[in-house]
Amino acid sequence: MAPLLEISNLSVRFHSDKAEVFAVNGLDLSLDTGKAIAIVGESGSGKSTVMMAVMRLLQSNASITGQVKLDGTDVLQLPEKAMRRLRGKEMAMVFQNAGSSMNPTKTIGDQMIEPMLFHHMASARDARQVAVKLLHQVGIPDPEERLNNYPFEFSGGQLQRVMIAMALIADPKLLIADEPTTALDVTVQAEVLILLKKLQRERGMGLVFVTHDLAVAAQVADDIYVMYGGFVMERIAASELTTHLVHPYLRGLVQSIPKIDGPRTELPYIPGQPISITGGLPDGCVFASRCDKRFVKCHERPRHISISQQHSVSCWLAEGGVEQA
């Protein structure tokens, strides 16, 4: 069966007066129906850009090449009108700050019911019932009454749940969640993660979960894509994360996952600054400047090679390179 989402050789550059930003560089990604993948990387590694390209929501200073197939249709080639139908209906997105993407002057009920009426998905009475059911599914108590509340009357965690309910209105095949729990405290974050995972399983949706937190990624996803400088460094099954890693970047990230009882840290404890992708890319591996395993070959850009069906990597070590002591 063809993948639900198949991204091939996607590149995105942003143009500005000053310089070009090489935000995404030849990215391949594949997600099957009913599976979850996580895209992990430091801030600025290009995660949101990939997802905004999938939703075709990038700003006009972006130039995009490659293919983004949803159920076999290249969304990059669709006219905007067809794209509007696809957004929300076939694929929906949940963002980091639920509050800022909602209308503060309208009740949650109105904000959930209006799109259903607009798309002729339900009668007014049915739409209200659908909204109640969805709020119940995402764990909002007293959903009937809560429909009459405004966004400011919800806590951060509840608002994130409401936003997930909104994303599910049209029963999308693909749900994209871009750092949906980053602004929440750890306990609430864990609850929202469990909810997303549960909904994904129950509905058989494809889920793309974007995060800077590798530990979170491992909890949610079947497959993990690690990005650095706009490239996928390694793609690996979550179950093999601690045993089969190749890329020194990812190994560093795994080592920096905090112990359960230790202090919580953000990505990463790898020395050095993220590569600048403004103005051009280095000739060699983008991670070389921070890599403690680099050797002569790393002056050339590594290919992304397959190690097994679920495992691929961009690193010369995978091609028989010799580690430096």
Ligand SMILES: Nc1ncnc2c1ncn2[C@@H]1O[C@H](COP(=O)(O)OP(=O)(O)O)[C@@H](O)[C@H]1O
């Ligand atoms: N509209 C834009 N114009 C110029 N540069 C942008 C724009 N949007 C994002 N970028 C740049 O693209 C790179 C990747 O950004 P982003 O995809 O948001 O990273 P992430 O989500 O991993 O933090 C960053 O260097 C960011 O500054």
Ligand SMILES: [Mg+2]
């Ligand atoms: Mg982002």
